[in-house]
Amino acid sequence: MINVQKEMPEWLKKCYNRLWLKHRNQAFTFKDVTKEVGVSRAMAVKTLWELEQRGFVNKERSEIDYRARTYRLISPEDISFVTGLYSLVEKERLGKQSVIEKLVFMDDKLPYTLTGSHAAYHYHLYMLPPRVFEIKIESKDEGKWIAFLTGEKTRVFIGDVIETRKVSDYVKLLHSTRPIDMIRTKTEEGYYTEKPEFLLMELLERQTQTSVTEAVAIILQKKDQLIWCGDSGIIKLADNSGFLRRLGFLLDAINLEAHEPVIEARIIEEIRKDVKGKSDEVFPRDEISLSRFKELGDKLAHQALLTREEMEGLERMKERFEGYKTLSSKWGIQAILPREVIRKALEDLGVRLGKK
Amino acid sequence: MSDLERSEARKIEAVSLNDLERIDQEAKNFGINLIVIGGYAVRAYTGARSWRFTKDIDFITTRKDLTALRGVFELLKYGFDKAEFGVKGSKKINKESIELHISVDKVIDWSTNLEYRLPEDIFSKAHKMSIKPYFEENNQVKPSVMVAPIEDVLVMKLMTERTRDHFDAISIILGSYEKLNVKRFCANCKYSDLDQHITNRLNSFLADIKKGLIKKLWKEFTGTEFIREQEATLKERINKLLG
Numbered sequence: 001m002i003n004v005q006k007e008m009p010e011w012l013k014k015c016y017n018r019l020w021l022k023h024r025n026q027a028f029t030f031k032d033v034t035k036e037v038g039v040s041r042a043m044a045v046k047t048l049w050e051l052e053q054r055g056f057v058n059k060e061r062s063e064i065d066y067r068a069r070t071y072r073l074i075s076p077e078d079i080s081f082v083t084g085l086y087s088l089v090e091k092e093r094l095g096k097q098s099v100i101e102k103l104v105f106m107d108d109k110l111p112y113t114l115t116g117s118h119a120a121y122h123y124h125l126y127m128l129p130p131r132v133f134e135i136k137i138e139s140k141d142e143g144k145w146i147a148f149l150t151g152e153k154t155r156v157f158i159g160d161v162i163e164t165r166k167v168s169d170y171v172k173l174l175h176s177t178r179p180i181d182m183i184r185t186k187t188e189e190g191y192y193t194e195k196p197e198f199l200l201m202e203l204l205e206r207q208t209q210t211s212v213t214e215a216v217a218i219i220l221q222k223k224d225q226l227i228w229c230g231d232s233g234i235i236k237l238a239d240n241s242g243f244l245r246r247l248g249f250l251l252d253a254i255n256l257e258a259h260e261p262v263i264e265a266r267i268i269e270e271i272r273k274d275v276k277g278k279s280d281e282v283f284p285r286d287e288i289s290l291s292r293f294k295e296l297g298d299k300l301a302h303q304a305l306l307t308r309e310e311m312e313g314l315e316r317m318k319e320r321f322e323g324y325k326t327l328s329s330k331w332g333i334q335a336i337l338p339r340e341v342i343r344k345a346l347e348d349l350g351v352r353l354g355k356k
Numbered sequence: 357m358s359d360l361e362r363s364e365a366r367k368i369e370a371v372s373l374n375d376l377e378r379i380d381q382e383a384k385n386f387g388i389n390l391i392v393i394g395g396y397a398v399r400a401y402t403g404a405r406s407w408r409f410t411k412d413i414d415f416i417t418t419r420k421d422l423t424a425l426r427g428v429f430e431l432l433k434y435g436f437d438k439a440e441f442g443v444k445g446s447k448k449i450n451k452e453s454i455e456l457h458i459s460v461d462k463v464i465d466w467s468t469n470l471e472y473r474l475p476e477d478i479f480s481k482a483h484k485m486s487i488k489p490y491f492e493e494n495n496q497v498k499p500s501v502m503v504a505p506i507e508d509v510l511v512m513k514l515m516t517e518r519t520r521d522h523f524d525a526i527s528i529i530l531g532s533y534e535k536l537n538v539k540r541f542c543a544n545c546k547y548s549d550l551d552q553h554i555t556n557r558l559n560s561f562l563a564d565i566k567k568g569l570i571k572k573l574w575k576e577f578t579g580t581e582f583i584r585e586q587e588a589t590l591k592e593r594i595n596k597l598l599g
Contacts (some may be wrong), residue, residue: 031393035410038478060377084519098492117579125365125452127408128490132579168492170580208576210408238372287572288519291564320517340467348410350453 006054006086007145011168015039015047017055017323018256019158020073025143026072027060032053055082055150058143061162085109085148097156099133099169103191112137113184114193115174115202117214122193124217130163131169136176136183136194145173155290181234197234198228203249205242207284209341216254216345220262228267235271246283249331249344253324257342257347258351285335293336359377364450368411373489375447377499379456380429384502388421391482391502393463397509398524398538399401400485402531407490408520408577412455416474416504419460427455435479440464447551461500467517472508473548476534481505481540506532507541514557515550526561526570531587533593541597558594 008016009195019028022036033044051057056079058072078190089097089105097105114122116134121127130274137145146156150169155164156171163170176183183198194202196218203215219226226235238247250273252261282290296318303311322328323339376396392400394414399407410514417425422443429436432444434456441464443506445456463472485503490496503509506528513525529536545551563568574582 039489092519107513121365130408130579131404131578134579163578163580168501172579286576288569288576291567291569317517338467343466348412348455 002157006083007296008050008054008056012047012050016051017071020076023073025072025075027072029070033071053150055147055156056104058146058156058158060159065156071114074143074147078147081144082147085286093096097151099171100150100189100191102149102151103135104157104189106148107190109142110137110148111180112141112145112192113176113180114191114194115199116172117210119216120203120214121195122187123196123199124221124349126217126221126345127213133169133171134174135171136174136180139175140182142173143189145171173242183273195231195232196222196225200234200247201237201241201243204238204246205241206286207246208286209284209289209337211335212250212284213341214346216252217349218253219254220349220351222344223263229270229350235267235274238245238271239274244271245281245331246278248272248275249283249327249333249335252327252330253342256324256327262351275331281333282336283333283335289321293318294300296321364452365411365502366493368449368452368454368491369491370494370497372411372413373448373487373494373499375434375454376487376501378432379415380499380501382431382559383425386424386428387552388417388424389479390415390417390421390425390458391479391504391506392487393459393509393512394457395524396501396527397503398513399487400429400503400525401506401509401535402527404488404490409490411452413454413458414480414561415458416463416554417458417460418444418474418479422460423459430465451496453529463512465512465516468515470550470553471548472512472515472550475508475544475547475583478504478508504533505540507537507544509555510536510541511544511548511550514554519573520577522557522561523573526573526590527599528589538597542599562591563596 018037019096022028023032030044030048033039033047034041035042037047048057051073052059053227056074058071058074060070061068103112113119113136114133115136117129118133120250121129124355135145136351146158149156153167154169154171155167156173158173171182178198183194185195186192196232200215200218201212203218228235230236233246234247238244248268251268251271255263255268257259263272296314299306300311300314300318306314320338321336324337328335362454362596370507376392379390392413393416395407396413407526428437429445432447436443436445438455442460443458445458447454454529461474463474464470465472482502484500484506485499486500489497506599510525510528512520513528542551545554561570570590571582574580
């Protein structure tokens with residue numbers, strides 16, 4: 001079956017081959033294309049655009065000036081692999097497939113797992129995920145994935161994701177530090193997603209207010225199915241990653257806000273056994289919370305310049321961050337998590353209303 | 357969670373969007389002041405990239421309209437209960453439920469305990485807007501409902517301490533600034549004694565741009581980079597709001 005989407009016309013093949021001979025998978029610029037392929041600026045734009053549409057070149061933009069770009073070609077071997085795959089897809093469906101449909105089609109042909117907010121949504125169905133799909137892959141397969149997933153509606157990034165107007169979905173490729181087979185599970189729809197136990201570690205590592213909310217939502221929605229003990233259990237994984245304190249704190253905070261033992265006491269006791277003394281850990285350590293908290297401390301340090309009303313306002317805001325003082329001291333961390341973060345998730349998921 | 361449940365999420369969105377339209381129509385039929393605020397209002401004023409909402413729907417109404425509203429909820433098979441913020445409606449769909457939160461005469465923010473008193477013209481200035489679905493499969497369901505004016509939605513997002521609301525506020529400023537009446541925005545802040553609070557918030561946004569925190573916030577919620585052009589536009593618009 002002829003593949004109209006991935007197939008390259010002769011002129012493009014020639015340009016690709018010249019560039020490949022010169023640069024292989026090293027970075028090059030737009031100027032290099034005009035110089036080395038010997039084409040006009042307009043033709044160089046067309047060449048790069050055609051390669052990009054097919055996912056045969058990886059474009060990186062400068063964070064400082066997003067118009068400044070460098071390019072890296074996808075290898076001929078990776079292109080052949082993907083062209084072969086695409087020839088198996090019905091012609092009329094080309095380009096129309098969603099990221100999820102493509103992942104279903106990929107099946108076991110290349111190892112991968114969905115992670116981040118899309119994987120989290122699969123378990124909690126609470127907060128809608130953003131338009132960026134995060135996919136863990138093996139680093140050697142990077143080129144294949146770029147060529148495979150790039151399409152009419154999708155752009156693929158290795159580093160920072162920069163929005164473009166014409167596509168609706170973005171994919172961010174991440175290199176897995178663990179064997180992919182170990183951390184993934186197949187969904188009924190037929191794509192792979194990260195197991196909740198491993199995903200929770202990912203979310204605890206990110207420790208933004210959003211990732212904390214997603215972790216809480218997964219724990220609430222899946223608490224009866226989650227594996228807590230054993231080698232691939234949450235407790236062991238958290239211990240190996242150095243996240244025991246924040247995990248214990250979070251579970252205790254859930255129970256505190258729920259006014260009932262949503263999480264079994266034995267699980268928290270099991271975690272507590274391995275936590276000794278104090279640490280200098282601040283949780284969550286995301287830059288936004290840290291900055292806001294530090295700002296409050298700085299303002300309160302200059303009391304002479306503040307009116308009584310201002311002082312009271314700042315004190316209230318500081319208390320908001322330090323709402324879990326007893327739990328902070330129990331787990332030997334400095335928690336700066338506003339209580340409404342957990343309360344809102346509980347309320348929305350019906351826990352405080354006694355629905356679950 | 358099975359993927360049947362994932363497709364269930366799409367179905368729930370379809371039901372909630374259809375119900376949203378029906379509630380809006382019935383409110384109009386019965387002459388009830390009822391307009392959408394919260395996540396669905398943000399949807400109306402922003403692009404899909406910035407949606408990280410839950411399925412629940414937030415409204416505002418007036419005390420005098422409550423009795424008639426109860427009838428509308430019953431008609432659509434929603435429970436109707438008193439809540440701290442006003443009233444809430446709830447409807448079960450298999451294992452999940454759709455919650456309607458209705459604030460009455462004012463909107464109270466939990467994180468600051470501040471109140472936004474509804475300005476007198478809020479219902480007359482509300483306009484019909486199309487609410488875009490999140491799931492592509494629901495593209496045929498695009499209800500057109502009465503949404504709170506952008507100035508009010510923005511103040512409600514700026515008054516809280518929640519970073520998620522701050523992100524929504526930034527998305528609105530970037531997505532629909534041209535619809536915003538700066539004079540009305542300022543007057544509404546003053547009406548609720550929030551003018552100083554909102555000024556401080558906008559100034560803190562400017563400081564956050566400098567510190568690179570808005571970039572982090574943007575990335576946390578959209579997964580994409582906040583580019584220089586967006587940064588410059590946001591700065592310019594915040595300065596205009598600060599007047």
